[in-house]
Amino acid sequence: MTKAERIKNTIRETRERRKALRPVVFQLKLQNLSGKKEELLERAFLEAKWLYNWLVSDLERLDLPVNKVNMVEVKVGETFEKRTLTVLGSQVKQEIADRLKDNLRALAMLKENGHKVGRLKPKSFVNSIPLKQYDVTYSLDFARNRVRIQKLGSFRVLGLHQIPPDAEVASAVLVRKPSGYYLHVTCYLPREYFCYPYKLGEAVGGDFGVETKITLSNGIKIDFEVRETPRLKRLQRKLARTKKGSRSRGKIRLLLRREYEKLNNRRKDAQHKVLAFLRLYGKVVFQDDGFKGWAALFGGQVHSSGVGGLKSRLRDSLETPVVVKRFEPTTRECFACGKQHELSLSERTIKCDCGWTCDRNLNAALVILRKGLGLGPDQAVGLDRPELKPLERKAVARILGSNPYVRVSFPQ
Structure with missing residues (x-):
């Protein structure tokens, strides 16, 4: 040979x-x-x-x-x-x-x-x-x-x-x-090595948004955002006043790179925390949203959170990710009966003739979970009544509570 x-x-x-x-x-x-x-x-x-x-x-x-x-x-x-x-x-x-x-x-x-x-x-x-x-x-x-x-x-x-x-x-x-x-x-x-000794639940659905970065089907809302610091803005103004090729310009560019690295590390840490929490579920269902279109209207909020990077990491890092197609209607669809509604961005609650009333983002997360599991409106019995377990609250406090840029709200 x-x-x-x-x-x-x-x-x-x-x-x-x-x-x-x-x-x-x-x-x-x-x-x-x-x-x-x-x-x-x-x-x-x-x-x-x-x-x-x-x-x-x-x-x-x-x-x-x-x-x-x-x-x-x-x-x-x-x-x-x-x-x-x-x-x-x-x-x-x-x-x-x-x-x-x-x-x-x-x-x-x-x-x-x-x-x-x-x-x-x-x-x-x-x-x-x-x-x-x-x-x-x-x-x-x-x-x-x-x-x-x-x-x-x-x-x-x-x-x-x-x-x-x-x-x-x-x-x-x-x-x-x-x-x-x-x-x-x-x-x-x-x-x-990636298997956890316990699971918080068999499956959870997640809906990405601008105001709340991710809403889970159990009612937990997670928001994280790292904005530009005043120091970064001062350095950008100083850079604009320097002469190209000068030594002072090189020094300020180095300080700018360091500041950008700090911001990037904070965003990545927030993503790490969210991923660590979602790994505690058997399956995570989310929609393949296109964030490039979002950036045209909500550029600052999208870029300061890095929610697009979170989506790609969910696909690559989770043990069993389930992805719903991008153009599948989820926000406009009623979870209980499947009827389509016309909603503007200012309408934050969906109200259906069947009697279903729910927060817009939570409804979308429930619809994503149902479609990811391959269930119809008549088969999703019990998904609309998720019980937030004490174990989930402890996991949120232990994992997400350690990052000051992550804000979590629980269902009322």
């Missing part, structure tokens, strides 16, 4: 084994960096930008053995100068080329589907470096809380304790953020 055949068999066996596992990304922060280490990391990201732009300027260079490229041409002003790649490992160079090939394939697929696409352009900065091969391009030392990166050396990291002992470590990405340097490690864990 040749070496190529052995590699193919190994890749095939790995894919089959990982079908029973789930991928999870753990974030590790590089700690206690000396001045020399920071210069080394900055040089690595600079060389990654040089190599990527060198490949983008002539795509035929992708046919070359990129792992053996040690010198590239860099545009400086109106001329080109040669730069030597000193800190990028051979596998890392090849992985940067593979990432570019993946980008080209993604553009080709979009073009086939009728989307208008342009050509790839050189980047002014690169903030991530792929490290695909564990124990080759990088390795983890759990005993000493350290990570070794090819040709960059060993670094102390924070957060290595998050990775369970039975996790199968796969690829990683070295990321540069305004707050520091991070290593995003992808691990594969058994599905039993």
